[in-house]
């Protein structure tokens with residue numbers, strides 16, 4: 318099943334705090350990174366290991382180490398930057414591919430304005446990070462361009478997802494897994510996730526929402 322709603326108590330608690338409208342930019346930012354790291358923990362559960370040996374205090378110890386699976390983290394600008402360090406805190410050797418996409422506020426269509434991908438994408442697991450999966454347009458545009466660049470293994474990490482966006486992504490890309498801290502109720506008339514987090518980019522970068 319390609320949708321994973323991670324109902325871990327730490328995630329649920331932290332996401333609950335993030336929903337507070339009076340939360341400071343600093344706290345929202347810190348929590349986005351923390352939940353990003355916790356989602357990474359779940360999304361990396363099946364990374365391949367290989368046998369290893371180390372010299373321990375009592376002699377040689379048989380251990381395991383990561384088998385060197387190549388990873389690229391793909392933050393969708395802007396808001397995806399808010400989860401990037403959380404992912405890198407657990408997978409520090411990952412390369413970063415940056416994708417810039419803005420959603421048109423009237424039509425809700427995704428417009429791609431930047432594509433800076435790392436090499437060897439056909440050999441890498443791509444972890445796309447974006448706090449919000451709303452209509453799914455931005456996520457599908459990102460998956461499309463990664464696949465065009467040769468990527469074969471893609472996982473999406475989002476803080477909050479709307480059912481309609483999940484359906485749209487999985488209909489177009491059934492091979493992609495989505496990891497989310499919450500499947501929320503739906504979208505309002507402006508395409509915002511309800512109850513959601515509000516405008517994640519504005520909350521992470523401290524820019525103002527329209528009053």
Ligand SMILES: O=P(O)(O)OC[C@H]1O[C@H](OP(=O)(O)OP(=O)(O)O)[C@H](O)[C@@H]1O
Nearest residue numbers: 394395396419420451452453454455518
């Ligand atoms: O699923 P969708 O309907 O495409 O909406 C979700 C997208 O909207 C937000 O970005 P936005 O376009 O506001 O850009 P920003 O991160 O620069 O604020 C969010 O971070 C997602 O990328």
Ligand SMILES: O=c1cc[nH]c(=O)[nH]1
Nearest residue numbers: 451509510515516517
């Ligand atoms: O709820 C939403 C939907 C799109 N983008 C956001 O930042 N929040």
Ligand SMILES: [Mg+2]
Nearest residue numbers: 516517518519
């Ligand atoms: Mg925004």
